[in-house]
Amino acid sequence: MTFIPKPKVRHPSLPRNALGLTRRDYEGVLSTLCAGCGHDSITAALTEAIWGLSLEPQNIAKLSGIGCSSKTTAYFVSGAHGFNSVHGRMPSIAMGASAANRNLAYVGVSGDGDTLSIGLGQFCHAIRRNLNMLYVIENNGVYGLTKGQFSASADIGSRAKKGEENQQPPIDPVLLAMSLGASFVARSFSGDKAQLVPLLQAGLRHRGFALIDVLSPCVTFNDHEGSTKSYAYTREHYEPAVNADFVPFEREIVADYAEGETHPVVMHDGSRILLRKFAKDYDPTDRVAASGYIQERLRQGEYLTGLLYIDETQREFHEVNGTPDAPLNGLHLPALSPGSMGLEKILSRYR
Amino acid sequence: MPAVPAQDRVNDFVIKIATVNGTGSASANTLLMKAIFRSGIPVMGKNYFPSNIQGLPTWYEIRVTKDAHVARSGRVDIMVAMNAETYGKDAREVATGGYLIYDSTWPRPALFTREDITVIGVPLAKLCNENFNGVRTRILMKNICYAGVLAALLDLDLAKMRELLAETYAKKPKLVESNMQAIQLGYDYAKAHFACPLPLHCAPLDQTAGHILIDGNTAAGLGAMFAGATVGAWYPITPSTSLMDAYKSFCDKWRVDPQTGRKNFAFIQAEDELAAIGIVLGASWNGARSFTATSGPGISLMSEFFGLAYYAEIPAVIFDVQRVGPSTGMPTRTQQCDLMICAYASHGDTKHVCLYPANPEECFYFAIAAFDLAERLQTPVMVLSDLDIGMNDWMCRDLKWDDAWQPDRGKVLPLEEIVKLEKFYRYLDKDDDGIPYRTLPGVHPKAAYFTRGSGHTQYGAYTEDATDYQIVVDRLVRKFHTARGLVPKPVIEMAGTRTDVGIIAAGSSDGAVREALDVLRGMGVHANYLRVRGFPFNDEVDRFLAEQRLVFVIEQNRDAQLRSLLTLETPVEKSKLRSLLHYSGMPISSSFIVKGVLAEVAPKPLRAVSPGQFP
Numbered sequence: 029m030t031f032i033p034k035p036k037v038r039h040p041s042l043p044r045n046a047l048g049l050t051r052r053d054y055e056g057v058l059s060t061l062c063a064g065c066g067h068d069s070i071t072a073a074l075t076e077a078i079w080g081l082s083l084e085p086q087n088i089a090k091l092s093g094i095g096c097s098s099k100t101t102a103y104f105v106s107g108a109h110g111f112n113s114v115h116g117r118m119p120s121i122a123m124g125a126s127a128a129n130r131n132l133a134y135v136g137v138s139g140d141g142d143t144l145s146i147g148l149g150q151f152c153h154a155i156r157r158n159l160n161m162l163y164v165i166e167n168n169g170v171y172g173l174t175k176g177q178f179s180a181s182a183d184i185g186s187r188a189k190k191g192e193e194n195q196q197p198p199i200d201p202v203l204l205a206m207s208l209g210a211s212f213v214a215r216s217f218s219g220d221k222a223q224l225v226p227l228l229q230a231g232l233r234h235r236g237f238a239l240i241d242v243l244s245p246c247v248t249f250n251d252h253e254g255s256t257k258s259y260a261y262t263r264e265h266y267e268p269a270v271n272a273d274f275v276p277f278e279r280e281i282v283a284d285y286a287e288g289e290t291h292p293v294v295m296h297d298g299s300r301i302l303l304r305k306f307a308k309d310y311d312p313t314d315r316v317a318a319s320g321y322i323q324e325r326l327r328q329g330e331y332l333t334g335l336l337y338i339d340e341t342q343r344e345f346h347e348v349n350g351t352p353d354a355p356l357n358g359l360h361l362p363a364l365s366p367g368s369m370g371l372e373k374i375l376s377r378y379r
Numbered sequence: 380m381p382a383v384p385a386q387d388r389v390n391d392f393v394i395k396i397a398t399v400n401g402t403g404s405a406s407a408n409t410l411l412m413k414a415i416f417r418s419g420i421p422v423m424g425k426n427y428f429p430s431n432i433q434g435l436p437t438w439y440e441i442r443v444t445k446d447a448h449v450a451r452s453g454r455v456d457i458m459v460a461m462n463a464e465t466y467g468k469d470a471r472e473v474a475t476g477g478y479l480i481y482d483s484t485w486p487r488p489a490l491f492t493r494e495d496i497t498v499i500g501v502p503l504a505k506l507c508n509e510n511f512n513g514v515r516t517r518i519l520m521k522n523i524c525y526a527g528v529l530a531a532l533l534d535l536d537l538a539k540m541r542e543l544l545a546e547t548y549a550k551k552p553k554l555v556e557s558n559m560q561a562i563q564l565g566y567d568y569a570k571a572h573f574a575c576p577l578p579l580h581c582a583p584l585d586q587t588a589g590h591i592l593i594d595g596n597t598a599a600g601l602g603a604m605f606a607g608a609t610v611g612a613w614y615p616i617t618p619s620t621s622l623m624d625a626y627k628s629f630c631d632k633w634r635v636d637p638q639t640g641r642k643n644f645a646f647i648q649a650e651d652e653l654a655a656i657g658i659v660l661g662a663s664w665n666g667a668r669s670f671t672a673t674s675g676p677g678i679s680l681m682s683e684f685f686g687l688a689y690y691a692e693i694p695a696v697i698f699d700v701q702r703v704g705p706s707t708g709m710p711t712r713t714q715q716c717d718l719m720i721c722a723y724a725s726h727g728d729t730k731h732v733c734l735y736p737a738n739p740e741e742c743f744y745f746a747i748a749a750f751d752l753a754e755r756l757q758t759p760v761m762v763l764s765d766l767d768i769g770m771n772d773w774m775c776r777d778l779k780w781d782d783a784w785q786p787d788r789g790k791v792l793p794l795e796e797i798v799k800l801e802k803f804y805r806y807l808d809k810d811d812d813g814i815p816y817r818t819l820p821g822v823h824p825k826a827a828y829f830t831r832g833s834g835h836t837q838y839g840a841y842t843e844d845a846t847d848y849q850i851v852v853d854r855l856v857r858k859f860h861t862a863r864g865l866v867p868k869p870v871i872e873m874a875g876t877r878t879d880v881g882i883i884a885a886g887s888s889d890g891a892v893r894e895a896l897d898v899l900r901g902m903g904v905h906a907n908y909l910r911v912r913g914f915p916f917n918d919e920v921d922r923f924l925a926e927q928r929l930v931f932v933i934e935q936n937r938d939a940q941l942r943s944l945l946t947l948e949t950p951v952e953k954s955k956l957r958s959l960l961h962y963s964g965m966p967i968s969s970s971f972i973v974k975g976v977l978a979e980v981a982p983k984p985l986r987a988v989s990p991g992q993f994p
Contacts, residue, residue, distance in 0.1 A: 085824040089665070102841075107824025111664060112831040113657070114687050120654040124661025124669060125820070127610045127645040132665075132821050150657070153650040352641040356609040357666035357819070361786065363643050364607040366633045368780040374601065374629070375777060378591035379417075 046082035054079045056103040066218035066244030066259075067100050067166045073221050074135070074164070075104045077228035081276070088133045089125055093118040093147060096173060096246075097139035097166035116147025119154035122161050123345075129355035130346045133232055134161035141171050144180040144199045151201075155208045155237050160344040162231040162238045165201055166218070168246040169257035176249035187254030200326065201241045202336060206319045211342040212238035215333045217266050218245070219259065226301070227335060229274040235296045236344040243331060256329075267325060269310050270334040273302040293338055303335060312337050390420050390445035392456040392579040394529065397469045399462050401433030403519035406547070407526045408439040412772065414530070414539045416592050419584040421447035423890075424592075425771045425966060430617065430710040436465045443533075443581060446897075449738065449773060449890035453970035456579055457532075459525050461503075463487075470496075478577065480528060482521070499573060501528050506564045511557070520561040527565025534576035536583075537566065589777050595768035596672075598739035598778070599698055600625030602746025603670055604633065607786050608696070610669035612647040612658035614677065617710045618766040619700040622672040652677035656684040656695070663694045664830060666791070666819040668750050670696035675704045675717050678724060685759055686725030687832040689855070692806070692815065694753035694789070698746070698762045700769040703964045712964030713766035715886055718940035721761040722914055728852065732862050733761045733914035737889035738768060740775040741912075747784075748867060754789035756862055757817060765935070767887045767966040790816045797826045804828075805839035806851055813858030859915055866913025869920055872896075874905040880980055881927035883920075885911040885941055888933050888967050895972035902982040906931070911941070916948055924951040931976060933959045935967050 042050040054075045059068050078088065085107025092098035094115035101110045113121045122134050143151045143165050154163070169182040178186075181201070182194040205213045212234040216224040224242065231238030243262045245251050251258045256265075276299050291303040291312075303312060311317055318337050325332045352359075366374065394411075398404035405426070412424040423442040429435035442452060456477040460469045466487065473479055475495040481487070483500025491498045507520045530537060541559055548554040569575055600622045603611065613623045627646050634643040645662075649655035655671045662669035673681065678699055688695050703709035704716045721733050732752055736745045745762055753760040790810075797803065797818060805828040806815045815837075818826035828839045836847040837854070872893075884892045889910055896908060909923045924930060924945065932942040939958040946953050959975040961967040 086827065087821055089820045091661075102829055107827050109818075109820035109827050110829040110831075111661075112829065112833065113660075114683055114832060117653060117657045117684065120649070120657025121661035121664070123647065123654070124610060124612065124658035124663070124667075125665040126661075127612075127647065127658065128662040128665035128667035128669070129821055149650055150654055153654065349645055350640065350642045351645055352636065352639065352643065355821075356643065356645060357662075359607075359609060359643055361607055364609065364634065365605050368782050370633060371605070371778060371780045375591050378593045378597075 045079055047084065049079065049082075051075060051079045053107070054085065054105050056106045059103045060099065061096055062248050064247040065096070066168060066242075066246070067097055068103070069218040069221065070164065070166055070224070070242050070244055071100050071103045073224045074228055076221070077225045077232065078105060080225070081229055081232060083133055083232070087131070088135060091118050091122045091125065091134060091136045093138055093142040095139040095142045095171075097137055098142060100166070101135070101137050116142050116145070117150060118142070119147065119150035119159070119163075123154065123157065123159055126159055126161065126345065127351075128357040130160070130351060131355050135232070136161055136163045138163065138165050140165060140167045140169060140179040140181040140201075144201060148180075148199070152204070152208055155205055155210045155239070158211055158236040158342055158344045160236055160346070162228065162240070164228070165239070165241045166244040167201070167241050167257070168244050168250055169255070170246050170250040172246050172249055183256040186256040187252070189249055189252055201239065203319060203323060203326070205239045206315060206322070206337055210239055210337070211236040211339045213337040214238070214240045214272075214335045215243070215331060216240060217243045217262055217333060219263065220266075220333075223268060223271055223334065226272050226274040230272045230295070230301045230335060233274070233295045233297060233299055234338070234340070236342055262331070265329055266331045266333050267306075268334050269305070269307045269321075269332040269336065270312050271304040271306070272335040273304065275300045275302060293340060296340060301335065301338075306334075307332075313339065315339075388456070388579050389582050390443050390584065392443055393452055393454055394441045394443070394457040394459065395455045395469070395472070396439045396441070396459040396525070397462045397465050398437055398439070398522060399464075400429055400431060400435050400437040402522055404437065404439065404461070404522045407522045408441070409772070410523075410540060410543055411526050411529060411535075412441050413543050413592065414535050415441070415443055415581055416587050416774065417539050417543070418536060418581060419587050420581055421445065421586050421774055423449050423774065425451065425767065427965065428711050436462050445584060445586070447586065447774070448894045448969070450894055451891065451966050451968040452894075453968035459529070461522065461525065478579070480525065499532070501525070501565065501568055503528075503565065506568060507561065510560065510564060516557075520557070523558050523561040524565040527562035528569045530562065531566045531569035531575045532573065532577050532580070534580045534582070537562065587774065590774050591777055592772045592774055593739045594621070594770055594772050595736065595739040595742040595764050596622035596700065596770060597625040598775075599672070599742040599746045599762065599764065599769075601629055601778070602743040603696075603750075604629045605780065606668060606747040606750040608668040608670050608750060609643065610645045610647070610658065610662035610667045611671070612649050612655045612662075612669070613671045613673065614649050614652045614655045616652075616674045616677050618702055618770045619672040619674050619677070619698060621770065622698055622700065652680040653684065656681040656697070659695045659697075660684060660688055660693050663753070668696075668754070668786070670698065670750070672698040672700065674700050674702045674710075675720075676707065678717055678720055682720075682724040685731065686727055686729050688759045689725065689729045689731065690727075691830050691832055692757040692817070693830070694757055695759040696746075696749045696753050696762065697759060698764060701763060701765040709964050711766070713887070713935065713966055714962055714964065715763070715765055715888070715935040716937075716940065716962070717763060718885075718934070718936070718944060721763055722944055730859050730915070731759050731761055732756060732866060733763055734867060735763050735885040735912055735914075736768065737886055737910060737912075738775055739773045740778065742768060743778050745867065751787040752862070752865060755787050755865065756814060756858060757789060758858070763886060765887050790814055792816050792818050792826065794822050797823045800825060804837065806835065806837040806854070808837075808854050808857065812861045813854050813856070814861060815854075863915045863917050866915065866917065868917055869912055869923070870910045871919065871923060872908045874907050876905045878905040878907060879928035880906045881923060881930040882906045882908045882933060882976075883911060883923075883930055883941070883945070884908075884933040888935060891967045891969045891972055892933055894969035895976065898969065898973050899976055899982075904976065904980055904982045906976070914944065914948075916945070920945075921949050921951075924949055924955070927955065929957060929979070930955055931957050931959050931979075933961075933967070933972055933975075935961050937962045
């Protein structure tokens with residue numbers, strides 16, 4: 029960790045977002061992770077993404093489970109409520125929170141252990157419900173707090189710090205989410221802020237479950253030669269397929285892209301994401317073809333990155349449930365109780 | 380077979396009906412019970428059913444009880460033996476002087492060798508085969524047919540039965556006619572072949588006005604709706620499922636906006652109990668009244684989250700409809716076997732507020748109290764019902780509602796208070812009651828705090844500092860002390876005569892205890908009675924224990940869990956407490972308690988007791 033606290037001084041020339049807030053207003057407490065941890069870069073990207081979207085801090089809820097990744101919800105947007113729950117159970121907390129108030133932006137931060145081992149069931153069911161949240165996996169293939177055991181995302185043949193070789197096949201969150209019918213699936217790298225920030229913004233704006241698997245090397249336990257989740261290995265093997273440029277609805281598209289390479293997707297709130305394709309034949313709206321392509325590249329040791337799949341038409345939990353637009357937690361008694369007259373009517377069935 | 384004269388007990392006898400599950404006997408049994416209830420006669424019904432969909436033995440017990448006893452007496456006067464598989468056992472269970480009714484389409488004289496009971500054979504299958512078509516219909520009608528036989532033997536009003544059928548099948552009038560036809564077949568046969576009514580029969584009374592017949596799960600689900608719960612999450616488990624079903628069906632009727640069709644509730648079937656309680660905590664943390672219903676295995680699975688809710692101080696309401704353990708146990712049988720786990724569920728130093736309703740009426744009121752307590756105390760509140768209360772129809776006083784009632788949302792800071800603060804700290808004890816203030820997401824950035832199950836200071840920050848940690852956990856002890864004064868007080872019934880013997884019970888044992896006290900009083904044995912209704916125990920419990928020389932602790936589990944809680948949480952001397960433990964899976968009977976008490980306390984020879992009275 030860094031021991032030099034940053035002074036809370038705001039330079040007058042700091043850029044401000046639509047709410048008049050600077051990036052500093054979206055920071056959290058000081059990170060206690062190791063210096064150089066990929067997670068801290070993701071925290072910075074999240075701060076940038078949320079600031080850029082001009083979300084009101086109090087209208088964000090940050091949720092996490094247990095592990096290094098899960099600590100990071102304390103490190104951004106101090107003005108938002110945070111909930112560091114129990115290991116692998118963040119999706120259920122998010123489900124309940126969203127049920128109570130559908131109008132907040134839910135940011136879940138999890139790790140590969142938290143999501144793919146202890147929390148695999150809840151992760152799958154959050155996807156099934158198309159729970160409206162951004163779900164970030166900070167994926168480093170290793171258990172850090174317990175000192176370096178392989179996680180379920182470790183690749184076959186990847187070596188631990190002490191030399192042990194992983195023998196079991198990895199669970200890939202991206203392929204898993206695709207197969208479960210997820211409506212927004214992305215992969216990125218903590219070291220590629222230019223790709224990650226717009227992805228996070230698109231995920232926050234997506235109505236439904238937005239998964240972003242972020243390869244995020246562990247400098248202490250998994251950054252050595254022989255590891256397939258090190259900085260060096262990731263840099264070499266990550267392959268952007270489709271980058272997303274997020275365009276808020278109030279802004280015009282000014283970037284100039286070559287014909288045929290860009291594909292605009294209109295989000296439910298009118299904002300757009302411009303998909304910039306690097307792989308010519310890749311179609312991020314065709315689930316079957318996209319899954320096949322991702323799998324094919326994975327087999328060759330390449331992590332395809334970017335916005336890998338998107339479907340803006342899928343109904344999220346509240347649309348299926350038929351809850352009102354106003355949050356349930358704000359309903360008052362007259363809308364909730366049939367009163368004494370109602371009770372009398374109800375009891376007639378039991379006489 | 381020689382007939383033995385039956386005891387002439389009008390409106391005071393027990394009918395037990397042995398059938399095969401999945402054959403429609405439930406409708407016949409409910410019909411009989413309701414017909415008796417509508418005749419103004421107090422009645423108790425209990426369903427002993429297998430954990431199975433079709434084909435296993437099932438029994439239904441109807442106690443006609445002019446004195447309005449709500450427990451099993453422990454005897455059977457009339458057995459309707461519809462299940463060949465259990466004929467032998469069923470025949471043995473009938474009390475001397477009682478009756479056995481069976482389907483004589485296939486006569487079985489060899490099976491019925493008892494000379495102290497009267498056997499009544501009715502060719503039910505033959506009657507139905509002659510009058511109905513289709514295998515399934517014939518099976519169903521055979522069961523409705525015995526209701527007709529009983530109507531004749533017990534002198535029940537056929538018009539009332541027709542009225543009940545018309546209500547049940549309001550949308551299928553054809554079924555009313557076919558059911559009525561089956562009833563009439565049985566009724567006419569009995570009238571033609573036997574002296575009707577039997578000496579044991581029903582005679583209309585006027586003692587059920589102002590009462591309803593309702594099960595505890597329905598009442599609790601109703602209570603959750605009235606309490607304003609908006610998020611219900613659960614994983615299906617017997618015997619709690621019908622609680623969630625009830626909540627949903629009430630909400631479908633009363634919580635759907637007539638204009639928009641939108642639902643003012645979220646009903647979430649979770650992937651497992653871990654997720655169910657997680658959803659409840661997420662919703663409660665975010666300011667919605669939220670609850671789950673489960674049974675023992677679910678409590679085990681939810682325990683990790685209970686610890687988080689206790690330590691991070693998040694309200695939650697959990698209905699535990701107890702069933703027989705350990706492990707899967709007997710899912711369709713009743714026990715009070717989760718008293719200990721609910722009181723201390725989760726690792727580390729944890730304690731939880733528990734409520735113990737004794738009947739469906741209390742399930743309704745305690746459901747509402749539970750939401751108020753959970754939000755007032757910012758902690759999980761467990762409502763410990765059981766299968767007997769939850770799934771059987773009980774005669775209860777009408778549920779009442781005060782339209783002036785407002786929920787107690789506890790110490791939640793509103794926006795106008797938040798803006799006045801210099802800074803918000805989550806876990807300070809500003810009011811000296813151990814209860815801190817909380818804020819909800821979505822209100823103001825100043826109100827933000829970080830909820831965590833890891834060590835935290837009273838300011839809400841992460842800590843591994845000994846003093847900071849202890850400040851918070853010591854305050855939680857103070858909060859639990861505050862809860863003593865907030866949970867429902869015990870119900871105390873003093874004997875009225877000087878006695879230093881006491882009885883303590885909780886939950887569904889109540890009816891059996893009260894009937895036993897009546898019987899014992901008749902024998903000159905007097906006892907003071909306290910029914911515990913909440914945990915932590917209030918001062919009244921301590922005082923009662925101190926006043927008695929000897930206290931019977933009556934409960935429905937093997938390990939004396941209530942007694943253990945009393946010894947752990949009150950200053951009582953252990954040697955004072957005598958356990959009477961009933962854990963067969965059947966609801967406790969009054970006769971069990973009478974026997975147990977008499978074994979320790981000698982009756983004064985006031986009047987003779989017939990030996991056959993307490994089998």
